[in-house]
Amino acid sequence: MSVLDFFIRKRSAPVARERLQLLLAHEHVLNGRSDLAALLQEEILAVISKHIKIDRDKVNVKLDRGAQVSTLEIDIEMPENVVAPD
């Protein structure tokens, strides 16, 4: 722990929020309240975050269900300077 860490306490609420969002997306699928787009978004974000640091809003998943064709659109905006997550 550096001296700086001692003065700047890590904010825990954003961690709580992310954990909840991921967990609930999973549970909704298990309970048949699936929001597939949300689940995919969380999982894709989790996978990318393992390798590079990316903002939540840079990953967009859109699911369009049509009568004939359904489309899944995944839009990931890469950061300019790829940084490994800490």
Next chain:
Amino acid sequence: MSKVLVVTSGKGGVGKTTSSASLGAALAKAGQNVVVVDFDVGLRNLDLVMGAERRVVFDLVNVVQGDAKLAQALIRDKRIETLSILPASQTRDKDALTEEGVERIIGELREKFDWIICDSPAGIEKGAMMAMRFADVAVVVTNPEISSVRDSDRIIGMLDSKTRHAETGGKLEKHLLLTRYDPARAARGEMLKVEDVLEILAIPLLGIVPESTEVLTASNLGCPVTLNNPESAPARAYVEAARRLLGEKVEVTTPVERRGLMSRLFGKKALA
């Protein structure tokens, strides 16, 4: 027209009974005819929180099973004439409640009261199911804490699938009541913010009840906080929530405790 309102949460200890008593008292004070029904068979506490523990003769199970008439089991509040409670049984278990019996009693209560507030037990078993089964309105009590939010999400799923309204395509209004909220800690990033909880649970906000010592004081005395100290921050939050239930447009704010000079100088901690 009468409304059946369930106060539910999934998780225990988040403030269901406190909220049932406080909202019930606030609605009654606004001139509504209100009964608060304790569905926590085996672990009744509403009577204690409302200061009626020594007046219980008959209870919900006695009425469900036909051993007593509804009028014999209802206890009229000594402070507000239009407020009554129907206590749960302390010696039975939740299986003593049958769907037919509960439906019959809710029907009888609808004839006498404007609001039938069902104080749900914790959990997702029979008692909680019976409390929500015939609801027109649901108040989901949530603390800004991960396990409470997760359980509330589960309960919202059940309100959408297991209630009579859900099964028959009727309309069940759902509201979020955020309790034990500490604005200072949320601002420091130590507690989930109101917006975080709202985004995750995605139901409209009925009110924000701040963490306050007044809630324990009120329960110690057996008096709903809305009656015990109407000027306190939690009481104002509950009164505003009750006005919203009555259809008034009241902007949602986080009431804060007003502190005197002495407590400001010598108080240990700010009461948010």
